[in-house]
Amino acid sequence: xxxxxxxxxxxxxxxxxxxxxxxxxxxxxxxxxxxxxxxxxxxxxxxxxxxxxxxxxxxxxxxxxxxxxxxxxxxxxxxxxxxxxxxxxxxxxxxxxxxxxxxxxxxxxxxxxxxxxxxxxxxxxxxxxxxxxxxxxxxxxxxxxxxxxxxxxxxxxxxxxxxxxxxxxxxxxxxxxxxxxxxxxxxxxxxxxxxxxxxxxxxxxxxxxxxxxxxxxxxxxxxxxxxxxxxxxxxxxxxxxxxxxxxxxxxxxxxxxxxxxxxxxxxxxxxxxxxxxx
Numbered sequence: 001x002x003x004x005x006x007x008x009x010x011x012x013x014x015x016x017x018x019x020x021x022x023x024x025x026x027x028x029x030x031x032x033x034x035x036x037x038x039x040x041x042x043x044x045x046x047x048x049x050x051x052x053x054x055x056x057x058x059x060x061x062x063x064x065x066x067x068x069x070x071x072x073x074x075x076x077x078x079x080x081x082x083x084x085x086x087x088x089x090x091x092x093x094x095x096x097x098x099x100x101x102x103x104x105x106x107x108x109x110x111x112x113x114x115x116x117x118x119x120x121x122x123x124x125x126x127x128x129x130x131x132x133x134x135x136x137x138x139x140x141x142x143x144x145x146x147x148x149x150x151x152x153x154x155x156x157x158x159x160x161x162x163x164x165x166x167x168x169x170x171x172x173x174x175x176x177x178x179x180x181x182x183x184x185x186x187x188x189x190x191x192x193x194x195x196x197x198x199x200x201x202x203x204x205x206x207x208x209x210x211x212x213x214x215x216x217x218x219x220x221x222x223x224x225x226x227x228x229x230x231x232x233x234x235x236x237x238x239x240x241x242x243x244x245x246x247x248x249x250x251x252x253x254x255x256x257x258x259x260x261x262x263x264x265x266x267x268x269x270x271x272x273x274x275x276x277x278x
Contacts, residue, residue, distance in 0.1 A: 002034030004208050006060075006067070007197070009041045010052035013258035014059045016276070017212070017242045017250035022065050023278040024239050025210040037204055038067040042075045043189055043196055059259040063269050072204060074196050081191035084199050084229055085147065085184060093154045093228065094184065096135045096145040097127040118217040122180030123148070148181040151224070158227045164219055167237040174223040182221055198222045202231040213238045214249070 004025040008018055029036040040056065042048040057071070074081075088094050099107070107124045127135075128150065139145060155162075155176060162174035184195045191199075197218075201209060209219075216238040226233055242250045262272065 002029055002032040002208055003037065003204070003206050004029040004034065004210050005037040005039050005201070005204060005206050006065075007039040007041050007200075007211075008056055009044065009047075010049060010056055011044065011047040012052060013055055013260050015250050015258050016262075016272075019059075019063055019259060019272070020242055020276050021210070021212060021239065022060060022063070023273060023276060024237075026065055026067075027278060028208060028210050028237065034207075035068045036066075037069060037072070037206070039072040039200060039204070040074065041193070041196065042073055043191055043193075045189065048075075055260065059263075062263055063259065064273060072200065074191075074200065077200075077203075078190055080199055080203060081185075081196050084195060084225075085190055088149065088154075088184070088228060089147075091157070091228070093150055093157070094147045095128055095130070095150060095181075096139060097123075097148045097181075097183070098130075098135075098138055098143055098145050099123075099126050117179045119179070125181060128181065145187050146183045147185040149184050149225075151176050151179065151181050151221075154224060154228055158224065162223050162227060164223050164233060165235050166216065166219075167235060169216075169238070172219075174220045176220045176224040179217075179221050194218065194221050194225060198225040198229070198231065201234060202226070202229075206234050208235045208237060210237045210239060212241050214241060 006022040006025045008014065008022075014022075026036045028034075038060070040053055042053060053073070060067075085094070103126065104121075104123060107126050108121050111124060127148070162176070163171055164174060165171050182194055183192050185191050200206075216236075219236060219238075223233065225231070244250060263269075
């Protein structure tokens with residue numbers, strides 16, 4: 001059975017881009033008689049708010065989006081992510097990183113250059129070779145830290161090719177090295193986006209991940225995590241992104257018009273769905 005999901009973060013109100021993504025996932029499931037699930041990715045304690053989580057449910061109900069089963073809230077499943085993290089740690093694939101953003105910028109500046117990935121300059125590996133005793137001393141002293149994946153070592157553990165299938169782009173060979181040593185957890189939270197989303201998709205038995213084209217690069221890292229954790233590999237469909245009149249991608253940080261605002265202005269949900277192509 002095809003199972004898809006819509007997985008917003010409750011860090012603000014939903015806009016038309018979210019509406020398109022939710023309807024896209026729902027349609028993909030319903031067209032095949034499958035299941036459509038809703039997940040709230042609320043691990044960012046600094047930005048996620050309960051009122052935004054409630055608003056997501058309200059906005060989707062108004063839009064006519066109906067999901068199957070209970071809503072999965074990541075903040076209620078930290079033990080799932082901790083178990084995956086412990087497995088990677090036991091394999092010797094993680095190391096603590098004590099660098100601040102300024103430390104990283106300064107290190108890159110001293111080097112005079114840095115390899116770039118999809119999200120900008122890659123982490124230069126400053127803490128990768130830190131002696132274990134020194135790392136343990138800093139942790140015992142209460143220093144803040146992140147746990148990074150030693151991507152080169154992790155990739156070497158996986159024999160053969162890594163690939164995934166996108167229903168638009170076809171077969172894609174994953175290249176997680178292009179992201180450098182990504183953060184998988186922090187001192188106060190035992191997960192990050194990459195780890196949580198990979199574990200959740202497996203536990204929820206997602207067979208088709210539908211999401212915006214901006215998240216296609218992230219699949220390279222998540223495909224590596226699937227291999228390391230012996231998790232199933234879903235199909236993917238990275239859909240187009242909606243843009244405003246100026247050609248800019250709709251985004252919360254750009255203050256794109258929210259569904260709540262459109263509703264207050266008298267928008268009709270059926271007409272809105274039709275305008276979006278559903």
